[in-house]
Amino acid sequence: MVEGGKVKRYLLYAVGEILLVVIGIVLAVQVNNWNQARNLKKSANSHLLLFKQDLKLDLAELKRLDSLLEIQYHAADSVLMQFKTLIPVDGSFAGNLTYLVLEYNFKAETKGFVLLSNSGEIAALEDSLQNQIAEYYALVESVKEREAISNTFIKDKYEVAVMIKHPYLWGKHNRQADVDLFYEDDPRPPTTLDYPYILADKSLEVLAFGRRFQIIEQAKKYAEAIMALNKLISMLD
Numbered sequence: 625m626v627e628g629g630k631v632k633r634y635l636l637y638a639v640g641e642i643l644l645v646v647i648g649i650v651l652a653v654q655v656n657n658w659n660q661a662r663n664l665k666k667s668a669n670s671h672l673l674l675f676k677q678d679l680k681l682d683l684a685e686l687k688r689l690d691s692l693l694e695i696q697y698h699a700a701d702s703v704l705m706q707f708k709t710l711i712p713v714d715g716s717f718a719g720n721l722t723y724l725v726l727e728y729n730f731k732a733e734t735k736g737f738v739l740l741s742n743s744g745e746i747a748a749l750e751d752s753l754q755n756q757i758a759e760y761y762a763l764v765e766s767v768k769e770r771e772a773i774s775n776t777f778i779k780d781k782y783e784v785a786v787m788i789k790h791p792y793l794w795g796k797h798n799r800q801a802d803v804d805l806f807y808e809d810d811p812r813p814p815t816t817l818d819y820p821y822i823l824a825d826k827s828l829e830v831l832a833f834g835r836r837f838q839i840i841e842q843a844k845k846y847a848e849a850i851m852a853l854n855k856l857i858s859m860l861d
Contacts (some may be wrong), residue, residue, distance in 0.1 A: 671745060675736030676860045679760075679845045681854050682732050689728050690846040693839055700724045700836035707829045713819045718793045719788050719800035721828075724835045727775040728842075730849075732764045756856045763849040774838040782835060785828050792817065 628747040699720035705711045737757075747752065786793055796807040797814040822828065 625847045667747055670861060671739045672744065673738055674737075675859065677738040678733035679853060679860070681856050683850065683857065686730060686846055686850050686853065689730055690843060690850065692726075692728060693843050693846065696724060696726065697839045698735065700839060703832050704829070704836060705825055707832065709823075713823070715797070716799055717819070718795075718798045718817060719803065719823075721790075721832065722798060722803060723800050724832065725778060725783055725786060726800055727771075727778055729775070730764070730767050730772055730846075732761075737761070738856065753856075753859055756859055758853070759851070760852045760856050763845070763852050765850050766795055767842075770838075770842050774835075774842055775835060777838060782831050785825075785831050790822060791826065792827070793822075 636772070702711070702716065703720045703724075706713045706717055737746075746757070749757075792815050794803060794807075794808050794813045796804070797817065798804060798807070
């Protein structure tokens with residue numbers, strides 16, 4: 625009986641020791657997990673702050689490009705109204721035609737997004753926020769695709785018309801800001817444009833119409849990206 629009691633006490637002691645060890649391991653794991661979660665949250669907050677700053681820069685740039693595109697739209701619309709003889713041709717005609725040569729390219733800031741992705745922190749965000757991030761960057765790619773279509777059209781077709789076929793559109797008579805500034809010290813007299821000849825160029829009219837269509841489609845993509853970006857920024861606030 626005495627020996628049996630000793631064995632029982634020994635077993636209870638051993639079980640107690642094992643339980644203490646297990647409890648110690650569990651507590652250590654929990655503390656470690658808690659520390660990791662705290663560090664991850666701290667890191668994520670830092671990266672999210674940078675991410676939000678990047679998004680605000682994106683928003684400012686998209687709005688800037690959208691405002692420039694609106695000027696191009698009015699230039700294209702005015703030119704086409706003049707081609708249709710709905711409004712008289714005036715000194716803005718050459719400037720409007722050459723303004724449609726300008727290309728626009730949006731480049732998103734990605735430092736914060738890359739940090740979130742590489743650290744794995746993006747997977748810890750709420751599903752709704754992850755979905756909104758994915759939607760925004762999908763729209764960024766869509767914006768780039770639309771810009772590429774417009775810019776290729778400009779390089780391959782529109783520039784040929786206004787720089788090679790109609791080079792006299794360029795000069796001190798051209799009121800487009802950059803062109804006007806370049807030619808302001810030109811001592812040569814302004815070129816007198818042959819408006820009937822230019823207006824009779826049906827291919828130039830069609831190209832101007834093509835630019836107007838592309839501007840409208842590009843503006844739609846900018847608007848979609850701006851809307852998604854505003855929503856994403858508000859979710860991060």
